[in-house]
Amino acid sequence: MSTKPETVLVAGAGIAGLGVALALGDGNREVTILDRDPPPPDASPEEAFNTWERRGATQLRHSHVFLGRLTTLIRDRYPRLLDELLQAGARIFTFEDALPPTLKNIYAPAAGDDEMTILFSRRTTLELVMRRYAAQLPNVRFVSDAGVRGLLAHRDGQSLIVDGLAVTRGDTVEEMRADVTVDASGRNTAFPDWLRAEGLQVTEEESPAGILYFTRHYRLRDGMDEPDRDGTPGAGDLGYIKYGVFAADNRHFSITLATPEIETELRMAIVRPEIFDRLCAEIPGCARWTDPARALPASPVYSMGNLKSVWRNYFRHGEPQALGFFAVGDSAVRTNPLYGRGCSAGVVHAHILRTALDATADPRERARIVERDTRAALRPYYDTMVKQDLQSIRRAGHERDPAYKPRLKGRIAKSFIEDALMPATRADLAVLRASSRAFHMFSDPVAWLKDPVMLARILRVWAVPKSRKTRAGYYPPEFGPPRAEMFARVGLANS
Ligand SMILES: Cc1cc2nc3c(=O)[nH]c(=O)nc-3n(C[C@H](O)[C@H](O)[C@H](O)COP(=O)(O)OP(=O)(O)OC[C@H]3O[C@@H](n4cnc5c(N)ncnc54)[C@H](O)[C@@H]3O)c2cc1C
Incomplete structure (x- = not known):
């Protein structure tokens, strides 16, 4: 041999x-x-x-x-690599760090929570x-x-x-x-x-992914910190634009705005740094990060298509x-x-x-x-x-x-997401855990939603009147203005 x-x-x-x-x-x-x-x-x-x-x-x-799938794999199999990443300025963001304010006080760690960890x-x-x-x-x-x-x-x-x-x-x-x-x-x-x-x-x-990617990096000003995690969503979908704030290493963070391919006017304008920043200023989840008193741009706007x-x-x-x-x-x-x-x-x-x-x-x-x-x-x-x-x-x-005007089926599906699923992840730790495990690639992305126990918990939140859910803080704040309003505010033609 x-x-x-x-x-x-x-x-x-x-x-x-x-x-x-x-x-x-x-x-x-x-x-x-x-x-x-x-x-x-x-x-x-x-x-x-x-x-x-x-x-x-x-x-x-x-x-x-x-995501947690990668971070945990590195942590468990290559701990020295994780140490080197942390020494280079990367950071660990735990499941507990990511809890919405509505669940912070009732949180008790459970098995598997330590896997749902993001590497910034x-x-x-x-x-x-x-x-x-x-x-x-x-x-x-x-x-x-x-x-x-x-x-x-x-x-x-x-x-x-x-x-x-x-x-x-x-x-x-x-x-x-x-x-x-x-x-x-x-x-x-x-x-x-x-x-x-x-x-x-x-x-x-x-x-097709149907979107184009636009990213700009920023650096926190000396003496300034990242905004508090107060429940304002760091990512969201306004339909005509999707946004995400990505905390990173060494006081850096970046914002990605993704536009549908069909939004020609928007995607032509968004590569201009001043338009990118004005759009961010209109989206509460971004504005609190890109506030010029807090952070300075650290890059041009990068774009990418063919996704x-x-x-x-x-x-x-x-x-x-x-x-x-x-x-x-x-x-x-x-x-x-x-x-x-x-x-x-x-x-x-x-x-x-x-x-x-x-x-x-x-x-x-x-x-x-x-x-x-x-x-x-x-x-x-x-x-x-x-x-x-x-x-x-x-x-x-x-x-x-x-x-x-969406049909009844579309309206029900929309309501299930907006009035049941999303509030349930802010109201019920078990629902948040199950959805996070799927997000971090530890469980099937849809099977958890079909689990009768989980479904019952979500439906229970759906049954609560909207006004009570709103008062209890289970709804996130608005992601941003509707399309026509946003276009008017940043000076784009509403075609
Ligand atoms: C805009 C964008 C944002 C993304 N954001 C995320 C994210 O947030 N999280 C996440 O997990 N993933 C993200 N991804 C996906 C992630 O970047 C890819 O899945 C990942 O890089 C794939 O790794 P890879 O090694 O297969 O390919 P790549 O990382 O692209 O590496 C391919 C390598 O092959 C080399 N190469 C190519 N052709 C040749 C050749 N002929 N000879 C020699 N070398 C060659 C290239 O130089 C390159 O180094 C994103 C992707 C895009 C496009």
Whole structure:
């Protein structure tokens, strides 16, 4: 029996590639991670944010939230990495920190609460620290400025065996061979085309996110703190705009405003910093953060489009088509960034790969395990998200029509969300816990809502008259003005 360690070649040193480094970095395999971008600067998080060139990951300077699924995985398996993140300025935001004022006084910790923990960090800081940590793992090697240009593969009967990658380094193209080849090259992966050129049928399920992303970063002024968590929602959906405040490391935070694709006027104007800030000033959940007395802008307004959900199928008739090859992260499953799930999904995916590689040396069986476990871990989130996005796209269309009157079914669904579900998460700790576990990717995103006990608790809140719920503070304050009013206030034509 050969004692040579298995070799693994990974295309892409983004979050999923770093996840593979963590998952396989115990020294038992030789892991080489290639990225066409330059390495991170040997510098502070501040400098990394300002200078790190990452053309391969254009979302790098957009707001990122790191959910409990990722934070807990790092905490439990790589505690030293978590220490390094905290030393670099990242922060832990616990379930208790996130409680609305209505539940703060009655809170008693329960099992699992410590999992629902967000890591507050700019994406640049997370990546910088993860990369430095991963580079010190035994038998893990990063090769920067190395663009993958194609696959090395041969046929064995019906199967395509992937042997490695063709890689451009400077002026030369190098052939790098490995026992296992991993595509972690992200949302714009070229692997499906390369595999199709080899005769494989790689299929894609796609669904639009229907939004465009606009992000601006801010820094707290010296002597100023973040606003109190007083129940004003840090994220919300006004129909014509969605907003989110993302606390981060080292006194930074960012705001993302996401506009429906059909809001042409708004999306053209929003990239102008003064319009972005005026919109924020009209949204209470943002205004308390961007108040010029509290914070200063720290970046231009970054924009990003072509946002969609994509699920790629490398199997055909229930069998793997390429052996010795795996796709992880966005290259396999891409999600609407609004849900903040992509990084958690990518690192979970990398650990699924580890389980499969450890379970058996049979490449076909390994592929089956990855396929099975990926579906179990990620498909429920994908399906729910696609459904919610299609509803959201319809709602954005209705927002532009002042004469639109929803049908009875639509009115009931709206009331269930606004008058039952949302107030219940402020009135009932058990409901908040269940919804948070789904949010943090610890439980099925919809099954908790079908649990009869949970449903009864939500319906109990629905039965309380609106006036009493309002008085008790179970309704969040208004997210912001209606569309026509907002457009008038910031000087946009209401077309
Ligand atoms: C606007 C936006 C906001 C988001 N917000 C969140 C959030 O709040 N929370 C969250 O969890 N997720 C968020 N996501 C999703 C998250 O960014 C992705 O899911 C995550 O980065 C996927 O990791 P990845 O490694 O698969 O891809 P990436 O992180 O994109 O990395 C791909 C890497 O592959 C390299 N590469 C590409 N092609 C080649 C090649 N040919 N040769 C060599 N290297 C190559 C690139 O340089 C890059 O380093 C957001 C996404 C977007 C677009």
